[in-house]
Amino acid sequence: MNRVKLLFFATIRDRAGVKTLELDIPVDLTIQGLKDKLALDYPNLKESMKSVLITINREYAFDEAVVPQNAEIGMFPPVSGG
Amino acid sequence: MSSFPTVYSITESEIDLNDLLAQITLTSTGAAAIFTGMVRGETKRGDAHDTEYLEYEAYVPMAEAKMKQVADEIRERWPVIEGIAIVQRIGKLYPKTPTVLIACTAAHRDTGVFDAARYGIDRLKEIVPVWKKEIGPGGTEWVEGEYIPKPGE
Numbered sequence: 001m002n003r004v005k006l007l008f009f010a011t012i013r014d015r016a017g018v019k020t021l022e023l024d025i026p027v028d029l030t031i032q033g034l035k036d037k038l039a040l041d042y043p044n045l046k047e048s049m050k051s052v053l054i055t056i057n058r059e060y061a062f063d064e065a066v067v068p069q070n071a072e073i074g075m076f077p078p079v080s081g082g
Numbered sequence: 083m084s085s086f087p088t089v090y091s092i093t094e095s096e097i098d099l100n101d102l103l104a105q106i107t108l109t110s111t112g113a114a115a116i117f118t119g120m121v122r123g124e125t126k127r128g129d130a131h132d133t134e135y136l137e138y139e140a141y142v143p144m145a146e147a148k149m150k151q152v153a154d155e156i157r158e159r160w161p162v163i164e165g166i167a168i169v170q171r172i173g174k175l176y177p178k179t180p181t182v183l184i185a186c187t188a189a190h191r192d193t194g195v196f197d198a199a200r201y202g203i204d205r206l207k208e209i210v211p212v213w214k215k216e217i218g219p220g221g222t223e224w225v226e227g228e229y230i231p232k233p234g235e
Contacts, residue, residue, distance in 0.1 A: 009141055010213035011224050053231065055211075058144035060231040074141055074211065078227035081138070081145075081170055081212025082119050082182050082203065 002027050002069050009076035012052060015044045025067060031056075032063040034073070053078060086157075089167040090149035092140045092212070097169050097180045106165025106187045113191040115199040117184050123177030134217045136225075138172040138181065141211040145170065148210045152202055160198040162188050168202060170212055182206065209235055 001024040008016045025034060031054050039046040054061050055074035067073065087106050103114060121136050153166045165187040175181050184202040188195040208229040215224050 007141065009139065009211065010215075011226070014224075055141075055144060058141075058147055060209075060233070060235055062233055074144060076141065076211060076213065077224070078229055079207070079209070079211050080214050080225040080227040081140070081210050082207045 001025065002029070002067065004067060004071045004073055007072065007074045009074065011077050012045070012048050012075050015048050016042065017044070029067050030063065031061055031065050031067065034067060052076065087165045088150070088153045090146060090153060090169070092142050092145050092170050092172055094171065094173045097171055097183050099183065102167040102169065102183065102185060106167050106185060108164050110189055111164050111187045112189050113193070113195050114185055114187045115195045117199045117203045118180045119182045119203070120180045121175050121177045131220065132218050133177060134219070135174055135176045136181070137174050137215045137217065139213055140170065140172050145210050145212055149206065152205045152210065155205060156186065156198050156202055159201065160194045162193045163195065163198050164188055168206065170206070170210065172212065
């Protein structure tokens with residue numbers, strides 16, 4: 001298994017109800033696989049997983065990417081700073 | 083070029099323009115283009131509404147890394163730029179309060195320094211992970227951006 005740390009921000013955090021979550025995931029799970037798992041295990045996040053932006057170790061990441069060991073994964077909506 | 087100053091940060095403190103400007107002004111500098119955005123209390127364009135305050139949050143370490151990336155992109159496009167400052171304030175911010183500042187300096191004003199600052203604020207709003215929640219008479223609402231970053235961004 002691969003222990004990863006999820007960080008939720010903005011609307012995603014509101015829906016998750018927590019800021020962070022440590023999770024054991026199968027080795028070689030992709031971002032798409034992780035989103036599917038979260039949608040299944042956390043029904044509150046199901047809707048969010050359709051449009052969420054994902055980062056791996058503070059870089060934007062996409063569905064096909066395999067989650068590396070002990071990754072820090074950010075999940076959030078499109079940014080609105082300024 | 084590596085000796086040119088680049089300042090970037092997420093802060094909960096008041097944005098100090100004079101201090102930032104001093105940090106990015108060299109003896110060869112003759113021009114600075116500064117953009118700052120502030121909380122708008124009354125919005126008239128589009129969906130007209132009033133704002134009591136905005137509450138900003140950031141994914142701080144990533145936001146600062148992406149600000150550095152924005153500065154690198156500016157230098158790639160406008161190699162004449164001397165100093166760059168990019169600051170985003172977070173927390174609870176009330177109307178008329180500056181929330182963001184981007185300043186670029188150069189030897190002269192006709193060097194692309196205005197375009198560089200414009201690029202900086204546009205890019206910040208695309209890729210720097212900061213979000214704001216708007217609190218007004220009608221309730222609380224997250225402001226959602228639109229930009230979907232592409233691989234390599």
